[in-house]
Amino acid sequence: MTQGTMALSDEGSxxxxxxxxxLIDRLGFSSGKVTMSTNVKLExxxxxxxxxxxxxxxxxxNVSKTFGAVKALSDLEVSIxxxxxxxxxxxxxxxxxxxxxxxxxxxEPDPGNVLRxxxxxxxxxxxxxxxxxxxxxxxxxxxxxxxxxxxxxxxIEGMPRSEARRQAMEMLPxxxxxxxxxxxxxxxxxxxRQRVALxxxxxxxxxxxxxxxxxxxxxxxxxxxxxxxxxxxWQKHKRTVLFITHDVDEAIFLGDRVLVMTARPGRIxxxxxxxxxxxxxxxxxxxxxxxxxxxxxxxxxxxESMKSFQVSGH
Amino acid sequence: xxxxxxxxxxxQIGRGLAGALLVAAIWELSARGLNLPAYVLPSVTSILGGxxxxxxxxxxxxxxxxxxxxxxxxxxxxxxxxAAVLVTMIPAARSVVLPLATAINSVPVVAYSPLxxxxxxxxxxSKIVMVAVAVSFTxxxxxxxxxxxxxxxxxxxxxxxxxxxxxxxxxxxxxxALPLIIAGMRVSTVRSVIVAIVTEMLGAYDGLGWIIYxxxxxxxxxxxxxxxxxxxxxxxxxxxAISFIERRYVFWR
Numbered sequence: 280m281t282q283g284t285m286a287l288s289d290e291g292s293x294x295x296x297x298x299x300x301x302l303i304d305r306l307g308f309s310s311g312k313v314t315m316s317t318n319v320k321l322e323x324x325x326x327x328x329x330x331x332x333x334x335x336x337x338x339x340x341n342v343s344k345t346f347g348a349v350k351a352l353s354d355l356e357v358s359i360x361x362x363x364x365x366x367x368x369x370x371x372x373x374x375x376x377x378x379x380x381x382x383x384x385x386x387e388p389d390p391g392n393v394l395r396x397x398x399x400x401x402x403x404x405x406x407x408x409x410x411x412x413x414x415x416x417x418x419x420x421x422x423x424x425x426x427x428x429x430x431x432x433x434x435i436e437g438m439p440r441s442e443a444r445r446q447a448m449e450m451l452p453x454x455x456x457x458x459x460x461x462x463x464x465x466x467x468x469x470x471x472r473q474r475v476a477l478x479x480x481x482x483x484x485x486x487x488x489x490x491x492x493x494x495x496x497x498x499x500x501x502x503x504x505x506x507x508x509x510x511x512x513w514q515k516h517k518r519t520v521l522f523i524t525h526d527v528d529e530a531i532f533l534g535d536r537v538l539v540m541t542a543r544p545g546r547i548x549x550x551x552x553x554x555x556x557x558x559x560x561x562x563x564x565x566x567x568x569x570x571x572x573x574x575x576x577x578x579x580x581x582x583e584s585m586k587s588f589q590v591s592g593h
Numbered sequence: 594x595x596x597x598x599x600x601x602x603x604x605q606i607g608r609g610l611a612g613a614l615l616v617a618a619i620w621e622l623s624a625r626g627l628n629l630p631a632y633v634l635p636s637v638t639s640i641l642g643g644x645x646x647x648x649x650x651x652x653x654x655x656x657x658x659x660x661x662x663x664x665x666x667x668x669x670x671x672x673x674x675x676a677a678v679l680v681t682m683i684p685a686a687r688s689v690v691l692p693l694a695t696a697i698n699s700v701p702v703v704a705y706s707p708l709x710x711x712x713x714x715x716x717x718x719s720k721i722v723m724v725a726v727a728v729s730f731t732x733x734x735x736x737x738x739x740x741x742x743x744x745x746x747x748x749x750x751x752x753x754x755x756x757x758x759x760x761x762x763x764x765x766x767x768x769x770a771l772p773l774i775i776a777g778m779r780v781s782t783v784r785s786v787i788v789a790i791v792t793e794m795l796g797a798y799d800g801l802g803w804i805i806y807x808x809x810x811x812x813x814x815x816x817x818x819x820x821x822x823x824x825x826x827x828x829x830x831x832x833x834a835i836s837f838i839e840r841r842y843v844f845w846r
Contacts, residue, residue: 410753432754435751435764
């Protein structure tokens with residue numbers, strides 16, 4: 280199967296080879312760890328499903344955002360518990376990116392909102408530098424090689440370069456980039472560039488990671504490989520993740536919970552707990568439980584997509 | 594890959610040399626064959642003879658002109674870049690300075706040279722000032738264009754890492770601008786030598802422009818051509834050096 284993906288991958292020979300090594304690593308790694316991970320994960324999932332008692336890492340209430348005459352978000356409520364992987368789906372233009380920009384501290388919501396980080400009231404700009412943010416495009420700097428792109432955030436934090444590079448070098452194999460540290464972005468395949476960007480996000484050790492459609496631009500095969508790989512890395516590093524996607528399969532496959540947003544102005548329409556066991560294997564997408572979840576979510580999204588088409592008048 | 598590039602550039606240099614030899618041969622043949630007088634077109638061999646005869650004074654003048662061009666070039670680059678960074682950091686200044694700079698830049702700088710000679714005298718200073726003015730406007734405009742190319746999303750990303758304005762400038766905007774800055778620097782090399790020579794023609798104590806002017810008065814056209822050839826080689830060397838730096842350090846474009 281590894282051979283097959285390798286041959287089918289449209290990436291350059293170097294890229295394909297590296298993807299394959301990464302995949303072999305991953306597969307070997309996860310199959311060896313199945314039983315242990317299941318136990319660990321069950322403990323982690325339990326409070327996520329039932330525990331109202333655990334304090335949310337981040338909490339938004341009554342968050343609205345207006346741009347001129349356009350209301351992008353309206354009374355949005357989101358709360359994320361530590362260690363959760365929450366995915367967000369919604370029709371295009373539903374304000375997902377606005378939500379992310381607020382959480383990354385780049386945009387201030389309209390007045391009257393409640394925004395709490397670990398229970399402390401904050402403004403959005405307080406969040407600048409507190410959240411590790413990965414935008415849709417990898418936005419690697421072409422003049423920096425792999426390792427120096429990965430340490431960009433650490434450097435801005437003021438960590439000495441040598442120390443930052445040492446930390447990044449240790450992480451390279453896990454991201455399937457061993458031996459590629461001195462390459463420049465224009466020498467890498469799309470999947471590898473995305474992993475460098477993810478590594479940059481992981482190295483910036485913050486409580487909350489925001490991933491904005493990180494795999495959106497990848498071909499389907501590379502994308503599924505990256506999803507499985509992300510789950511492995513996430514389980515190992517125990518980070519809290521908010522993950523935006525267009526892809527319902529991806530949302531269910533990755534998420535502890537899936538949030539469906541409404542058409543503009545964006546609100547949370549549906550909050551769906553995904554109680555599929557972890558670690559999740561690739562074939563889980565054909566299980567009846569998965570299909571049932573997918574059906575519920577697709578119906579909700581369909582309804583909103585219709586609305587957004589009517590609103591925009593096309 | 595670098596070996597491939599080297600052989601590629603070696604081939605280019607080879608072709609350039611072959612072209613130059615061909616031109617020289619046609620020149621020599623037509624100058625001799627048509628028996629052209631020296632004030633119309635001296636033969637290549639007589640120009641080469643002139644180069645050898647006046648080697649000492651030409652070398653001294655070449656050093657003089659090269660020093661003026663280089664000093665003015667360095668000052669111009671620094672001033673142009675600094676001004677562009679300031680204007681970008683203070684958005685209000687931009688709408689005032691930019692149209693003014695474009696207007697001043699659209700007049701050939703040599704038009705100001707009589708004034709500059711009056712203010713800074715006949716020595717090196719006036720040439721350095723003229724070159725610096727000419728170069729700084731080019732660099733200013735190309736740096737501004739470069740700094741503007743920065744991607745809004747990249748700025749957002751590094752701000753989300755906690756970067757302030759200076760960090761955004763240093764780690765993102767300046768490197769983004771570098772390809773355009775260095776392209777401006779490459780074009781400015783030739784411009785700096787031209788401006789130095791033209792200003793020397795209007796008044797100087799030494800330099801290739803001064804030699805050309807004196808030789809014209811003495812109807813010594815072999816010497817005029819010899820000085821032109823020296824000036825061209827200074828320009829080409831300067832241009833080549835900056836192109837080399839460009840290829841070496843702006844590898845990502």
